[in-house]
Amino acid sequence: MKISIKRGAKEIGGSAIEISADNGQRIILDLGLPLDAEKNAPELLPQIDGLKNKTDDLLAVLISHAHQDHYGLGKYIDKSIPVYLSKEAATIMKVAAEHHLPEAFEFENCIHFYNGKKFMLGSFAITPYLFDHSAYGAYGFLIEADGKKVFYSGDFRAHGRKRKLFYKFLQNKPEDIDVLLLEGTCLGREHIQHFEYEEDLEDKFTDFWNNTKGLALVQSSAQNIDRIVTIYRAAKRNGRILVLSAYAGHILWATGNKKLPNFTWKDVKKLTDFPQRPHEINIEEISQNPQKYVLLLDYRISQKLKINNVINSDTSYVYSMWNGYKEKYQNWLAYLTDKNVPMTDIHTSGHADIHTLKRLVKSLNPKLILPMHTFHPQEFKNLFDNVFCADDGEVITL
Numbered sequence: 001m002k003i004s005i006k007r008g009a010k011e012i013g014g015s016a017i018e019i020s021a022d023n024g025q026r027i028i029l030d031l032g033l034p035l036d037a038e039k040n041a042p043e044l045l046p047q048i049d050g051l052k053n054k055t056d057d058l059l060a061v062l063i064s065h066a067h068q069d070h071y072g073l074g075k076y077i078d079k080s081i082p083v084y085l086s087k088e089a090a091t092i093m094k095v096a097a098e099h100h101l102p103e104a105f106e107f108e109n110c111i112h113f114y115n116g117k118k119f120m121l122g123s124f125a126i127t128p129y130l131f132d133h134s135a136y137g138a139y140g141f142l143i144e145a146d147g148k149k150v151f152y153s154g155d156f157r158a159h160g161r162k163r164k165l166f167y168k169f170l171q172n173k174p175e176d177i178d179v180l181l182l183e184g185t186c187l188g189r190e191h192i193q194h195f196e197y198e199e200d201l202e203d204k205f206t207d208f209w210n211n212t213k214g215l216a217l218v219q220s221s222a223q224n225i226d227r228i229v230t231i232y233r234a235a236k237r238n239g240r241i242l243v244l245s246a247y248a249g250h251i252l253w254a255t256g257n258k259k260l261p262n263f264t265w266k267d268v269k270k271l272t273d274f275p276q277r278p279h280e281i282n283i284e285e286i287s288q289n290p291q292k293y294v295l296l297l298d299y300r301i302s303q304k305l306k307i308n309n310v311i312n313s314d315t316s317y318v319y320s321m322w323n324g325y326k327e328k329y330q331n332w333l334a335y336l337t338d339k340n341v342p343m344t345d346i347h348t349s350g351h352a353d354i355h356t357l358k359r360l361v362k363s364l365n366p367k368l369i370l371p372m373h374t375f376h377p378q379e380f381k382n383l384f385d386n387v388f389c390a391d392d393g394e395v396i397t398l
């Protein structure tokens, strides 16, 4: 068996791994958009035979989860290549496409996999494992071929609302792992051993909004469902109604999980220009009683607030996303500063902290660790003994 990290060995984003069996059959794990790409373009596709024009030896592409840095370049591959992804990921992609989000698309030739259900692809046996991550339906993969076992962690953590999945995995883990492809997003970030639990953010939101006299604004991703739950719960504790875009509401509804906030609940409303039904509300109505609402922002909503001039020093703003995206919001943040809006950051990472990485490595006890999805691969060597920092495209033969 051969492994080659085509992109992502030394960066966060653009993840793509090629695994080849001894008989020449190949599979690709993830085809992500690099984070530093100015725009998505076919030239960004990593050099992998058969991606643009399918060849018989390329069996399939497997997508770990519906984050652009793991599937974004998939739109350029030969449509006849089977793409394996979870039903959850397909659902998120479908809703995003229906709401015309930038870069949204759906895979045409797609086959679903399920948690813990092993499936065969030529010489490869693949077992997907559902993990806790900021994306809904994020999976790691066990890949077996030629008597070797590779485990790809994908993106994961153990401090979100679904962290039980991680501990369940440890209890029933695959044995005799030869290679662990391990995400190291947290490395180089002040070496925090433990990230905050998602639930702990609830208190922070609640405390901050205790001092908010007007409208409470939150900047977060509609696809970060754990965070929407946190925001909803904190809003409820403050006696406020959560207002969402139609898109955010659709994402929550499409999960099929009726325990997630949705528009059938009296304290969740949909922002629309012309409200007709009881669960709908517009900016004018919000601005009459701003102290009653928490509003989840997106680009369009921010523009509407600006145009309607509803923001003042009684408004408050929480930035609840990865700090790296802040640059995109520069103009908006400058506008809020101008309006004397109190601002704060409330966030916890979607990725494993050092403590969690150590727990996974200790449990799987792999013969070799290949760092990826990190800007600091060398730092893995300070944590673990058997680390090899590959270059993008380097071939590792097992």
Ligand SMILES: [Zn+2]
Binding pocket: 013, 067, 069, 070, 155, 373
């Ligand atoms: Zn990622």
Ligand SMILES: [Zn+2]
Binding pocket: 065, 067, 133, 135, 155, 350
């Ligand atoms: Zn991710």
